[in-house]
Amino acid sequence: MIVVDGRWTGRHGIARFAGEVVARLPWAAEVRADVPPTSPRDVLSTWRLRLGRQDVVYSPGFNAGLTRARQILTLHDLIHLDEPAERSKAKEAYYEAVVRPAVRRAGIVLTVSETSKARIETWLGPSSRVEVVEVGNGCAPAFLGGSTPPPGRGRFLYVGNLKPHKNVEVLFRSLALRTANRLTLVTADVHRAEALAQRHGVVDRVEVRSGLTDAELAEVYRRHDAVLMPSLLEGFGLPALEAVASGRRVGYSSGCASVAEIVGGEGVAVGSAGDAEEWAQAMDRLLEAGPSSVAADPAWRDRYDWGSVSRRVERAVTSVTA
The missing domain is CATH 3.40.50.2000 (Glycogen Phosphorylase B;)
Known part of the structure; x- marks a missing residue:
């Protein structure tokens, strides 16, 4: 089963990406089981779903949690680590203890630009076997x-x-x-x-x-x-x-x-x-x-079309389930 994390809602940033992409995923309506609508950084939400190792959780954001399922995250950037005003000990611990292990276990992580892709590859380290996939962003x-x-x-x-x-x-x-x-x-x-x-x-x-x-x-x-x-x-x-x-x-x-x-x-x-x-x-x-x-x-229009972005996400997620 593919579980979609549906906690991101709104009109800007990650929430905008989430709304546009998830609505277009062909399997979302069939197998979608939203993670409970608590904080996107609630690490226990996915555990409550009682998922197995054969399942996949797709998140349109950086949120990961405790689960046996593989978690495919969308790291739009690492501003929480790179920008002093956004960084904190709690965020650093979250990325190190929760996000990084989830990404390594999945073997794949999505992002939205070549710039972010390069930064994430550096963060993961030269010995990482994680595939960083740039799926882009869309324009209404x-x-x-x-x-x-x-x-x-x-x-x-x-x-x-x-x-x-x-x-x-x-x-x-x-x-x-x-x-x-x-x-x-x-x-x-x-x-x-x-x-x-x-x-x-x-x-x-x-x-x-x-x-x-x-x-x-x-x-x-x-x-x-x-x-x-x-x-x-x-x-x-x-x-x-x-x-x-x-x-x-x-x-x-x-x-x-x-x-x-x-x-x-x-x-x-x-x-x-x-x-x-x-x-x-x-x-x-x-x-x-x-x-x-x-x-x-x-x-240019195809590159920044939300339909095209969603298809890139779909290919990346289904490559893991296959």
Whole structure:
């Protein structure tokens, strides 16, 4: 039996991946037995299912538990270990005592980018016999709107949370250097975004929004000239994908390899992630560039189609059951 861990729910991050992928798995409706809806890191949930060695648990996230079944995890990244603000002794112990043994026993682990694949291979070590499979990430159809011309009014967009590794404060400092530009933030961290705008004296040129549907967010992308993504570390970088799909170029930190992997030649790289003047110059260059048209490429659409992602997951999971 294949058991699907159905505890991840929501519209962003791992939960978005889980919802899109699990719903498309052909065997999910036939053999699905969701792990009890407690914390994704509850190591006893899988034990309560009384599974045997012939069974497989597929998780769209990093959660593993006590069970005789093999557990196929999706490690989107190792930010819990690599980012100081996210790391803790408890998380380190969980990855070492629970996640690593589960991955080694399964002999396979899934991830969402070549960047994360390389990092996971390093974490597992050179002697590991675990196959790390990059299944990718998808883009909702609402964002595939072609290459409509940017409005050309110096309007820039940031989408995401305001955790330290997102490096968002530099955008407010760069906005202070370009008084004709405006910045919209789509984030759940509304109060912190407003406080940053106040601190840097740019309140009159900053708009903060939250709780948007895909259709609403897609329209927001198209009403801006470009997207700014100053993250220092990402496992994937969904806003970058949505931006390119919407025909918008991306300003990004050159050291953030996963975003560079998505954007390719469709953006402007900033070498010094904390340099406000360099981000201001990137905004200048993005205004000069035309729309992105890479999303019109059938191969690009197939790579980032949720159906294609789900089929990659299906092949990986069923290769173990076979």
